[in-house]
Amino acid sequence: MIPYGKQDINQQDIDAVIDVLRSDFLTQGPKVPLFEKTINSVCSSQYAVAVNSATSALHIACLALGVSQGDLVWTTPITFVASANCALYCGASIDFVDIDPDTYNLCPIQLEKKLQQTKQLKQPLPKVVIPVHLCGQSCDMQAIHQLSLEYGFSIIEDASHAIGGKYQEHPIGNCLYSDITIFSFHPVKIITTAEGGAATTNDPQLADKMALFRSHGITRDENLMTEPSHGAWYYQQIELGFNYRMTELQAALGISQLSRINEFISERIQLAEVYNQQLKKLPITLPKQLKESSSSWHLYVIQLQLGKITKTHQQVFEQLRSSGIGVNLHYIPVHIQPYYQELGFKPGQFPVAESYYRQAISLPLFHHMSEKQFKRVVNTLTDILE
Numbered sequence: 001m002i003p004y005g006k007q008d009i010n011q012q013d014i015d016a017v018i019d020v021l022r023s024d025f026l027t028q029g030p031k032v033p034l035f036e037k038t039i040n041s042v043c044s045s046q047y048a049v050a051v052n053s054a055t056s057a058l059h060i061a062c063l064a065l066g067v068s069q070g071d072l073v074w075t076t077p078i079t080f081v082a083s084a085n086c087a088l089y090c091g092a093s094i095d096f097v098d099i100d101p102d103t104y105n106l107c108p109i110q111l112e113k114k115l116q117q118t119k120q121l122k123q124p125l126p127k128v129v130i131p132v133h134l135c136g137q138s139c140d141m142q143a144i145h146q147l148s149l150e151y152g153f154s155i156i157e158d159a160s161h162a163i164g165g166k167y168q169e170h171p172i173g174n175c176l177y178s179d180i181t182i183f184s185f186h187p188v189k190i191i192t193t194a195e196g197g198a199a200t201t202n203d204p205q206l207a208d209k210m211a212l213f214r215s216h217g218i219t220r221d222e223n224l225m226t227e228p229s230h231g232a233w234y235y236q237q238i239e240l241g242f243n244y245r246m247t248e249l250q251a252a253l254g255i256s257q258l259s260r261i262n263e264f265i266s267e268r269i270q271l272a273e274v275y276n277q278q279l280k281k282l283p284i285t286l287p288k289q290l291k292e293s294s295s296s297w298h299l300y301v302i303q304l305q306l307g308k309i310t311k312t313h314q315q316v317f318e319q320l321r322s323s324g325i326g327v328n329l330h331y332i333p334v335h336i337q338p339y340y341q342e343l344g345f346k347p348g349q350f351p352v353a354e355s356y357y358r359q360a361i362s363l364p365l366f367h368h369m370s371e372k373q374f375k376r377v378v379n380t381l382t383d384i385l386e
């Protein structure tokens with residue numbers, strides 16, 4: 001089966017991890033701060049907090065922004081469940097904003113409409129909005145940021161798909177239009193640390209808070225303490241935090257992987273261009289790109305033009321799978337998940353997202369995908385659709 005995505009581990013990555021195994025620190029050593037510094041240089045951000053997953057990063061980002069019971073967080077229905085779950089972890093409520101039919105990202109026009117209506121009805125406005133850079137293409141961050149100034153919400157960019165991507169010529173993660181950006185380093189994403197994630201910000205207070213929440217809410221920084229130190233052993237717990245730390249092994253792998261980010265991204269861009277060329281005659285909609293965005297191409301999503309073919313979405317999907325093409329679907333709209341329907345959401349509430357879901361298929365795209373594999377995907381899809 002040709003997978004839809006997969007990691008690329010080379011000898012340098014392996015050596016980096018083995019060096020850590022032979023060193024004094026398996027956790028809480030020098031590699032995590034060095035990985036954070038490397039993330040800052042790739043993302044043009046001032047602070048980075050590395051954690052054990054993007055899910056943890058979303059959680060501590062919400063906590064650092066003060067999300068708690070009674071608060072409201074908005075995100076897109078076309079995302080992995082973690083982008084919504086983080087609000088619920090904090091005791092807050094979640095709601096969704098429908099997607100743009102061209103980019104499949106959270107739609108700034110729908111966002112504005114929903115904000116206006118909510119304000120008119122004197123209902124609570126969101127404390128945080130979480131736009132997700134689906135497939136690696138940035139949301140229209142300038143428009144979303146403009147609305148945040150008008151309506152007073154904070155922004156967490158879920159850039160799990162998007163490290164190495166750009167928006168208006170700047171690296172995603174620079175937080176020019178947001179408070180915090182989070183990344184995932186799960187093996188299917190652009191770079192990997194096995195499990196892992198990070199949050200970037202330019203606000204030193206948010207960075208300090210996220211670092212606290214990452215490690216039990218404990219500090220050894222006297223400036224943050226409520227009373228003088230009792231001695232050299234002393235630390236204080238000043239928040240209810242977690243153990244969301246990244247290990248030294250993961251950080252070393254991350255540093256090594258990040259040294260190849262340009263290579264990863266340029267190959268993905270190239271593969272996407274070849275897909276665009278070779279698939280353009282098929283009865284499918286190819287991924288559209290905003291001109292101010294340069295995608296990292298985590299995913300290559302096509303939409304079937306169901307009116308032009310005799311097969312159903314499910315038939316095409318299953319024929320691809322049974323022909324050894326490991327296609328996938330990103331994502332099932334979060335609001336129709338049973339857990340979310342239990343909270344009161346209903347099918348039909350976000351029609352653009354639901355229509356996307358009925359037609360979308362993610363094709364294989366990964367580093368070192370061979371020409372033979374690539375041809376097999378194109379030929380199989382062409383045969384099935386003809």
Ligand SMILES: *Cc1c(COP(=O)(O)O)cnc(C)c1O
Nearest residue numbers: 053054055080082160184185186
């Ligand atoms: C993968 C992913 C996450 C969760 O990442 P983990 O590192 O597995 O916790 C969150 N949001 C989006 C959009 C993702 O794709």
